Amino acid sequence: MLFRGAVLAVCLALAWSDTPANCLYEDIRGTWTFQETERSGDSSLSCDELGPVVHTKTFTLSFPDTATDELGNEGTWTMIWNQGFEVNINERSYFAFSYYEGDFTSATSYCDRTFSGWSRDKTIRNWSCFSAQKNTRVAPRTSSKVTQPLSKLHKAYRNDEKLVSDINAAQTSWRAKAYPEHEKFGRYQMFLRAGGPGAVLSSPPSPAPATPEQKARVAFLPENFDWRNVEGVNYVSAVRDQASCGSCYTFASMAQLEARLRMVTRNQRQDVFSTQDAVSCSVLSQGCMGGFAYLIAGRYAVDQGVVAEECNPYTALDDPCDTDTSCARTYVSEYEYVGGYYGACNEELMLQALVEKGPLPVGYMVYDDFYNYGGGIYHHTGFKNDFNPLEVTSHAVLLVGYGVDNATGEKYWTCKNSWGADWGEDGFFRIRRGSNECSIESMAFDATVIP
């Protein structure tokens, strides 16, 4: 154990140069020059290096999600959190991470340029690499996503009984409890369980105001709904445990694809998909350092597909890619942020997408008090853990239902977490709905799986 801890600490120190980019909507909006290589690659194209430029394109990315080329052809674009952006135009899809230098403790983001990224056509067979440069300069932004010294984060995590009793004394909507099993983790590992350093962002977008049409459609939905019990049938796969790896995004992603496959096959296919495959094999995530459902249940599942758990069993480590290549892969045909782009989400659109399309990965901010959730309808109380305050981070989970508490009238969402079945309400939790609690109404994601 001691030896392993030491190895882990060394790996972390190295791995901390991964994705500290912090680029905002206004940084990205504007006119860009894309330099693209020959369109002759396939899905194995690496794009670590750009290679010789063959095509130069000019794309204007304007509000809210319109992309236009030099000839006036229109497409769409979206930010992915603060990490990069995707452009879909002229039957091609482009994605690249925003450029930065440094690490999570101190980074400079150069939001007017990207790393080398990936471009492919609609058939997913015609690939090239590209890099993008904005035509107007954006001032470099320095940021630190982790404000505590590493030495502090490497200490053991301890339950704070005062935090638990403070929460329970202050309100009755949810119950806090101490989880002795959390003490097997270090603070840094607890931080990874809740999203990790890549996902720290000070100000996620607010939900988009609901239109009268959106409100009218929601009026026809049931008051309570849960994909675990739709007229007695469960479409949600079993709760899993991500352990001490910042892989929540792939657990939420695979949980979505598992549920969607159960729905479209009427439970004839009950696949459990490999979360390790995305951790170890996808260039679109940072492995145990974090990632996004948009890029995994979305782009990766379209480009490369996902495989059964047995094809690369979960280790919770940043292992080299070792997926059994003889395994069949399951693909996604379409994906989008609920509302069409990052920033368009709101409660009404989430309700409609959840009931009509199925479970949705969502992101929300994890504060100290959330780790101690033991049941009820969560809202952030503001109480801190005195022994080991953690960074506020964004965690990904799977939204499976919603309802209204009979006694209090409080509205809630029901989500599947990936902290094991002993946590919360049998591995699930409920959180206040309709007030963007912890930003939970800002980043829901939809994907269509091909059975």
Ligand SMILES: *[C@@H]1O[C@H](CO)[C@@H](O)[C@H](O)[C@H]1NC(C)=O
């Ligand atoms: C890829 O698509 C381009 C058009 O965008 C076409 O000119 C080219 O021949 C295609 N390459 C392959 C290998 O299919």
Ligand SMILES: *[C@@H]1O[C@H](CO)[C@@H](O)[C@H](O)[C@H]1NC(C)=O
């Ligand atoms: C709330 O009330 C409805 C209808 O009155 C009932 O079907 C449901 O089981 C109740 N839910 C709980 C959690 O008590």
